[in-house]
Amino acid sequence: MARSKNTCKFEGCGNPVAAWNMCNTHYKQWRNGVELHPIYSNVVHADATLAERIERHSEPGPNGCINWTGALAHRGHGQMGMRGRRGYVHRFVWEAAHGTIPAGIVIDHMCRNPRCVNIEHLQAVTPKQNNENRSGPSRISTSGVRGVSWDKATKSWKARAGSVWVGRFANLSDAEAAVSAARREVFTNSLADME
Numbered sequence: 001m002a003r004s005k006n007t008c009k010f011e012g013c014g015n016p017v018a019a020w021n022m023c024n025t026h027y028k029q030w031r032n033g034v035e036l037h038p039i040y041s042n043v044v045h046a047d048a049t050l051a052e053r054i055e056r057h058s059e060p061g062p063n064g065c066i067n068w069t070g071a072l073a074h075r076g077h078g079q080m081g082m083r084g085r086r087g088y089v090h091r092f093v094w095e096a097a098h099g100t101i102p103a104g105i106v107i108d109h110m111c112r113n114p115r116c117v118n119i120e121h122l123q124a125v126t127p128k129q130n131n132e133n134r135s136g137p138s139r140i141s142t143s144g145v146r147g148v149s150w151d152k153a154t155k156s157w158k159a160r161a162g163s164v165w166v167g168r169f170a171n172l173s174d175a176e177a178a179v180s181a182a183r184r185e186v187f188t189n190s191l192a193d194m195e
Contacts, residue, residue, distance in 0.1 A: 010036050050082065050096050054089070054117055065116040076114040093117050094124065106130045132162070132187040143172060147179040161186045 008015045008023035015023035022030060029036050057070035057080075068078030068089050078089030094107045097119050101107065108130045111121040125133070137146045143157065151158045151168065157175035159166035161182035169175035 010038075012038065050092055053080065053082075054093070058117060061113065061116065063111060063113075064118060065111055065113045065121060066118040067113070067115045068117050072115065078115055078117060089117050090114075090122055093119055094122050098124070108133050129187075132183070143175075145172065145176045145179070147183070148172065148175045 006017050007013065008017060008026050009021040010023070010026045013023055013026060015025070018024040019027045020030070026036055053070075054066070054068075057078075058066050058068050061067035070089070071079045073079045073088065079086065080089055080092070081087075082092050088107075090109065091101060091107050095101060101124065104126065105124050106127055108123050108125045109116055109121055110123055110133070111118070112133070113121070116122075134146075137144055137148075141148075142150055147161055147166070148157050148159045150156075154168060156168040156170060157172050158168050159175045159179040159182070161179055164182060164186050166175075166178050166182045169178065
């Protein structure tokens with residue numbers, strides 16, 4: 001098969017030329033002094049089904065999780081290209097099992113493990129419910145307890161369940177118990193009471 005003038009000179013590549021008769025990836029390999037080799041996605045993923053890619057790029061994790069071992073996004077979610085688009089692996093898994101994700105719906109990890117691609121650990125929820133299922137305190141928490149912070153003015157622990165005021169408490173354990181109980185009442189996500 002004759003190579004087109006405008007495709008990479010690396011045999012079997014077929015990607016458009018970027019520089020020195022090579023595609024961008026092969027040019028970078030050459031520029032960095034790496035022996036030219038096939039582009040992984042062209043060779044391995046071209047005809048691979050989602051199930052084959054999950055099997056190839058995952059491993060068993062704790063609590064029944066199936067952890068993605070491929071590329072990760074900045075918050076730890078598995079990421080890959082599939083059917084001409086790049087996206088989160090757990091969303092591809094959900095779509096394969098249930099169809100298109102409706103507008104305004106996100107796929108939540110009930111296990112709270114962003115690398116998990118086990119369909120049994122995923123649920124379709126609203127962004128509000130997804131936030132309710134968040135685990136642990138925020139990054140700027142001073143108490144180490146979700147929804148509880150120290151109030152210097154009153155020298156007490158103040159507690160909130162989302163936007164709902166729970167109260168002030170003399171000790172952290174009472175505040176933690178109260179905010180956890182409030183989340184079970186206020187939040188619509190059935191996992192909201194889990195810490």
